[in-house]
Amino acid sequence: MTVSARRRRTGLAAWGFALPFTLLFAVFLLVPVASSLYMAFTDMRGADLRTPWAVNFVGFANFAEALADPKFQQAAGNTLYFVGVAMPLTLALALLLAVLLNSGLVWFRSVFRVGFYAPVVTSIVAVAVVWRFLLQPDFGLVNSALGAVGVDGPRWLTDETWAMPALIVMATWRNVGYSMVILLAGLQGIPRDVYEASSIDGAGPVRQFWSVTVPLLRPTILFCAVITGIGYLQFFEEPFVMTQGGPLGATNSVAYEIFNQFGFGNYGLSAAMSYVLFVAIVILSYLQFRLLRTEK
Template identity: 40%
Template sequence: MSTAADYRVNVKKRKTLITPKSAPYFFIGPSLILIIIFTIYPVLSSFILSFQEVRGAEKTFVGFANYTRLFHDPVFYKSLSNTFQILIVQVPIMLFISLLIAVGLHSSLVRFKAFFRIAYFMPAITALVAASMVFMILLDEHFGLVNYLLSLIGLEPIHWLTSPFWAKVSVIVVMTWRWTGYNMVIFLAGLQAIPKELYEAASIDGASKIKQFFLITIPQLKPVFIFTVVMSTIGTLQLFDEPFILTQGGPNSATMTITLYLYETGFKYFEFGYASAIAYVLVIIIAVISWIQMKWVGDLEE
């Protein structure tokens, strides 16, 4: 049987396991292990996989063959073009609408601000599958509400999801509907951080509301613009859910994005090595564009 002396010895031994120097490692250890297992290992594994060809359970080292194939793949260039077309059109429109809504809700003339803020932000937390299904019903060529409303004013029905041009428009509309409220909240936070004294001084000097907007509001929101532009760009370059649910990349690959092509390559055709190569090229594209944006903004600030 253990005595009181043995118990005190065991307590002392347990206490010596954690010292002031080792204590931080005990705290961050579990999180670090999870990061290594679920983040670092998959990243390194997929990077190695991009230099291999997978056939069943066999992996064969092929060097840069996957990357060489990538730059001769017309579907990759098509998906890259589609992604940038959506990016160039959707992001400016979305941010412009977000800024207008934020300015309106920041105004003292608007009542029930809390209600409108929640209403505009709700799409960002709505399940994307459910929202996309609703839009598929609304945009249905034959029975959709949108074409029905167009017929009431004498317009022909639009092939929203079966025409290459209108399919892109549909994806842009759904993305704008979903993320406008999210960016509106960010702009609203930026507007609330602008000192009111600046507007009061401008009013005393005789500056109109329009001049105050362009000479005070826009410059003060520059950090917010940087954040929203960079994050929206990264999000659009990773666009997958909307085209996958609405159009499955069609018609005729008109809405095929890079991430959707990556997904189909890996999980439809089981070319995991080639899919990994696509993923790392996408990472490089995102890194380069983000660096260019940050560099450009830094030059403007200088």
């Protein structure tokens, strides 16, 4: 068998192994993405499903309608509020926990790692049920604890002021374990020689953290920031399960508004909203890469 024939046979074998995934990828990802892009520029509604190619092309009208919609504007503001608070809070807590676990000052580190990571793999429905019980205004554990010290707790999930902070705390608690594990792995990859050399130069723990740990951990922080930002921009389960976007739209997110418009049968409008969200994700990821990249 010649070399070219052997290479051709190897290539055909490789394509044979890749074909099942390629077909699944095309059917369940590429085709839906292309369909949604097509819908974003049409006036497709629920009644047009039987004749999807007979709809009217409306250009950027859906995008203009989405950006001018007060409910979408409120949802966008809520999403920015959620991301702007929850993402730095999650990353800061994850880094703090990772540093503590890596320092050797915490006993039973494996137990702590499992405990903090368990909410990440727990069903959001189960998490929401627990947190709805904790945040009950009359008999919830949070307000009961506040009442024990003489503080009258608010109605967390039905108050416009406190509903979003309650969801932020819940989302941070649920997701901090993922970033903590990744950051802990990054910390364990930093050579101890670097810390010893900085100690000889007179650097204390605080100076070592800012001058050694953070710069060497930058790629890991970037990864966690991008993944967390992408996830939080698409936050949907929290308002869907706990508040249904209320009270008075205070916890309505862009993803939840897309879901609502799709449920109303406004397929073109919901597709346009989803691509607005996609552009926001791209912009946020770009800014994070510009801010946290190691090469200048």
